[in-house]
Amino acid sequence: MAKKATNKEKKNIIEVNNLIKKFGDFTAVNDISFHVQEGEIFGILGPNGAGKTTTLETIETLQKPTSGTILVDGIDAKRHPDDIKQRIGVQLQSTSFYPELKLTELLKMFAAMYDTEVNPTEMLEKVQLGDKAGSFVNKLSGGQKQRFSIATTLVNKPIVIFLDEPTTGLDPQARLNLWQMIREINNTGVTIVLTTHYMEEAEQLCDRLAIMDSGKIVATGTPRELIENLLKTGFKKEIVRKDASLEDVFLHLTGKELRDA
Amino acid sequence: MHKVKRPGQWRAFLSMTYYALRAQTRNPATFAFGFIFPVVFITVFGLIGNTPQNYTIGIPNTSVSNNPITKTLTGQSFIRVEQGSREYLEGQLRVGKIASIISVSRSSQNPPRYSVSLVTTRANPQQSAAVTTIISSVVDKANLALSAVKNPPITLSQQEVAGRQFRYIDFVLPGMIGFSLLSTAIFGVIFGFVFLKKALVFKRMFATPTKPLTILLSQGASRLIIVLVQTLLILVIGVLAFKFYLPQGLITFLEILFLSAFGLAALMGFVLLIAGFAQDENCASPLANLVTLPQFLLSGVFFPTDSFPKWVQPIANNLPLSYFNLAVRKITTEGGTLADTWPYLLGLAAWGIVMYLLAAKTFKWE
Numbered sequence: 001m002a003k004k005a006t007n008k009e010k011k012n013i014i015e016v017n018n019l020i021k022k023f024g025d026f027t028a029v030n031d032i033s034f035h036v037q038e039g040e041i042f043g044i045l046g047p048n049g050a051g052k053t054t055t056l057e058t059i060e061t062l063q064k065p066t067s068g069t070i071l072v073d074g075i076d077a078k079r080h081p082d083d084i085k086q087r088i089g090v091q092l093q094s095t096s097f098y099p100e101l102k103l104t105e106l107l108k109m110f111a112a113m114y115d116t117e118v119n120p121t122e123m124l125e126k127v128q129l130g131d132k133a134g135s136f137v138n139k140l141s142g143g144q145k146q147r148f149s150i151a152t153t154l155v156n157k158p159i160v161i162f163l164d165e166p167t168t169g170l171d172p173q174a175r176l177n178l179w180q181m182i183r184e185i186n187n188t189g190v191t192i193v194l195t196t197h198y199m200e201e202a203e204q205l206c207d208r209l210a211i212m213d214s215g216k217i218v219a220t221g222t223p224r225e226l227i228e229n230l231l232k233t234g235f236k237k238e239i240v241r242k243d244a245s246l247e248d249v250f251l252h253l254t255g256k257e258l259r260d261a
Numbered sequence: 262m263h264k265v266k267r268p269g270q271w272r273a274f275l276s277m278t279y280y281a282l283r284a285q286t287r288n289p290a291t292f293a294f295g296f297i298f299p300v301v302f303i304t305v306f307g308l309i310g311n312t313p314q315n316y317t318i319g320i321p322n323t324s325v326s327n328n329p330i331t332k333t334l335t336g337q338s339f340i341r342v343e344q345g346s347r348e349y350l351e352g353q354l355r356v357g358k359i360a361s362i363i364s365v366s367r368s369s370q371n372p373p374r375y376s377v378s379l380v381t382t383r384a385n386p387q388q389s390a391a392v393t394t395i396i397s398s399v400v401d402k403a404n405l406a407l408s409a410v411k412n413p414p415i416t417l418s419q420q421e422v423a424g425r426q427f428r429y430i431d432f433v434l435p436g437m438i439g440f441s442l443l444s445t446a447i448f449g450v451i452f453g454f455v456f457l458k459k460a461l462v463f464k465r466m467f468a469t470p471t472k473p474l475t476i477l478l479s480q481g482a483s484r485l486i487i488v489l490v491q492t493l494l495i496l497v498i499g500v501l502a503f504k505f506y507l508p509q510g511l512i513t514f515l516e517i518l519f520l521s522a523f524g525l526a527a528l529m530g531f532v533l534l535i536a537g538f539a540q541d542e543n544c545a546s547p548l549a550n551l552v553t554l555p556q557f558l559l560s561g562v563f564f565p566t567d568s569f570p571k572w573v574q575p576i577a578n579n580l581p582l583s584y585f586n587l588a589v590r591k592i593t594t595e596g597g598t599l600a601d602t603w604p605y606l607l608g609l610a611a612w613g614i615v616m617y618l619l620a621a622k623t624f625k626w627e
Contacts (some may be wrong), residue, residue, distance in 0.1 A: 062464065062467055082470045083471040092465055094461055094466075095458075096282075096464060100283070100284035100285075101280055101284050101287075106280075109276050109277060112276030112467055112468065113273045113276070113466065113469040113470070114273075
């Protein structure tokens with residue numbers, strides 16, 4: 001997990017400085033600055049409404065910043081959004097594909113949108129959907145949808161991919177499977193920026209984190225650094241010893257072990 | 262220091278048009294609105310138009326059978342005769358099933374004298390009037406013949422000018438093309454568009470280097486193809502099954518296709534206005550009906566706008582679909598050239614431009 005956590009020689013592939021994004025009177029992102037290093041898995045952790053998605057979409061050039069600068073691979077997001085789009089892959093929060101097109105057709109269409117061509121079967125096999133080539137997105141399970149969505153982010157051989165809450169709503173097996181896939185993609189040299197509100201995901205999957213709340217970044221660092229910083233302040237986790245759990249109550253009443261349904 | 266290959270828009274445009282078309286052909290709504298409805302409508306209206314005008318007269322059992330009047334009348338192909346008791350026929354007359362009751366009685370003199378009694382009703386005034394005229398002319402002729410008038414002071418000569426028999430299909434088919442055009446544009450495109458917007462399909466496309474205009478144009482192009490196929494289908498069925506009249510054959514055919522493309526381009530203004538403004542289907546639905554219903558009723562799809570009261574006509578004649586219908590009828594039923602349709606094309610273009618300008622102000626991709 002700590003394969004490159006302390007590698008300081010990596011260059012910054014994303015630099016965000018004093019980014020502000022307002023929608024009317026509402027400030028979604030309030031003066032944030034952070035950077036993402038080449039080759040890492042960077043997580044933006046925060047509760048719903050913290051501004052994670054807006055931050056992501058502003059870097060993806062889907063939204064225009066109100067003020068501040070964003071550089072992706074040294075390219076200014078305000079001045080050359082199309083050049084950035086050409087080098088990144090984007091997964092949105094919900095499945096965002098024509099319901100009437102087959103997976104292979106969607107991949108071919110996305111490739112054409114980058115003025116390139118792909119081998120759709122090969123791409124589907126990469127995300128373990130080789131047998132679903134003729135399927136429609138709506139017929140896929142939650143985990144399969146996310147894997148397909150990730151496949152579409154790879155058609156243009158991006159240097160960074162952005163995943164907005166990729167594991168939200170997935171069952172534990174599907175989540176572990178997706179983590180594995182994200183690590184595999186990362187191992188091919190693709191930098192990954194993702195948002196999440198799962199602590200476990202942030203800790204297990206991400207090399208570095210930014211914690212967001214109410215449009216602000218309240219902390220950045222590796223998961224270990226963040227934990228150590230907290231402990232340095234003298235924080236002690238309150239340990240509650242329960243004499244019995246609800247399960248004990250249940251078993252006491254029914255006299256049977258819970259069985260796998 | 263970032264030189265990347267600028268992606269061309271052409272491949273993206275072609276591919277997106279193709280796949281948008283592919284998606285639409287797999288969508289049952291497009292299929293129903295675009296192809297099934299027009300075919301059903303055109304078949305129904307084609308069959309209505311083929312029935313010639315008939316008049317039914319009633320002859321009671323008490324009427325004498327062998328007389329010159331009813332003999333001449335029943336010999337006409339457009340007269341149908343219903344026989345029965347007087348009470349029965351009066352009942353039929355009152356509900357407008359028959360146009361009149363004609364009863365002939367004969368005196369026992371030699372040569373016999375005939376008296377014709379005619380009963381009409383207000384239940385069916387046009388038919389009654391027509392039948393009354395026909396019968397009095399038959400009676401007049403018979404009188405002249407029986408009075409042995411060889412040289413009447415007034416003679417009537419009739420001359421027929423060569424012309425095509427006007428059939429309902431020739432009127433209604435251009436209307437059906439307009440009707441299908443509007444329903445495909447409004448219902449097919451608006452709802453499709455709002456769905457793609459809501460499902461973030463467009464947003465996902467914006468994350469690629471393809472330009473929004475390319476995305477919009479590819480959407481337009483795929484709908485255009487659907488509309489042209491639809492027009493083609495209506496025309497082919499009209500010509501083959503119902504002998505729809507194309508004054509200049511293939512040229513008229515191509516001109517109608519051109520008008521359909523022009524009409525769609527103008528109506529797309531409405532579509533973009535509603536689709537760009539509406540956040541979801543619930544919002545789009547009343548707006549779509551607001552645009553389509555008045556046009557279906559008022560723009561002369563099924564009957565000419567002349568039949569409306571005077572004050573409605575300025576409205577009815579200036580709706581976008583009216584302009585389209587008038588333009589197509591100009592080159593079909595009226596036998597004009599494409600150049601003659603310019604006032605209507607101008608009217609359509611004016612609507613289109615106003616709508617596009619409004620849409621440009623209110624359009625939202627999300």
